[in-house]
Amino acid sequence: MNNHQNAIFHQITNFLKTPLALLGVDLKNFQFNKICHFANHPYLCKGLSLIKVNLSVLFKVTLAYLILQAGFLLGYSLHEGFSALKGYGMIDPNHFVFNKAYNLAGTILSHKDGIFGIPLHVLFGWYSKPEWVQFMMQYVFTVGMFTYWRSYNTNK
Numbered sequence: 001m002n003n004h005q006n007a008i009f010h011q012i013t014n015f016l017k018t019p020l021a022l023l024g025v026d027l028k029n030f031q032f033n034k035i036c037h038f039a040n041h042p043y044l045c046k047g048l049s050l051i052k053v054n055l056s057v058l059f060k061v062t063l064a065y066l067i068l069q070a071g072f073l074l075g076y077s078l079h080e081g082f083s084a085l086k087g088y089g090m091i092d093p094n095h096f097v098f099n100k101a102y103n104l105a106g107t108i109l110s111h112k113d114g115i116f117g118i119p120l121h122v123l124f125g126w127y128s129k130p131e132w133v134q135f136m137m138q139y140v141f142t143v144g145m146f147t148y149w150r151s152y153n154t155n156k
Contacts, residue, residue: 067142069125070145071138071139072125072138075127075134076127076134078137079134082097082098097131097133099132100131101130101135101136102130104117110128111126111129
């Protein structure tokens with residue numbers, strides 16, 4: 001330990017002396033800079049693991065979720081970009097990019113107020129009235145990434 005670290009520990013010791021003295025704790029023989037290694041005390045490590053987690057499954061589920069969210073963000077960013085261009089008058093409101101692939105607004109699958117649409121929107125990026133460009137980009141990206149992931153894992 002270098003002198004700078006010793007000076008820091010000395011400052012911590014001085015800072016803690018008064019409150020700990022009031023609690024009846026003596027720091028005279030206590031060393032802040034002493035490191036406790038669990039390898040030297042194996043009895044401390046027993047029972048620390050409460051459950052066993054298969055990290056491979058955890059990472060696969062996480063990656064699948066990230067692919068779904070990335071596809072949603074790609075599609076929704078196109079939707080917002082086209083809406084902004086329409087708002088600034090740069091694209092005509094009747095332009096073909098605003099043609100809806102489907103419109104499930106007002107149903108239970110509505111992403112804003114549907115009983116199934118809201119959880120689907122939050123968890124998986126569901127959008128109940130996408131434009132064709134948004135729909136195609138979102139699902140082409142998502143299916144493409146899952147296809148790449150599967151081919152990558154089968155080639156190993």
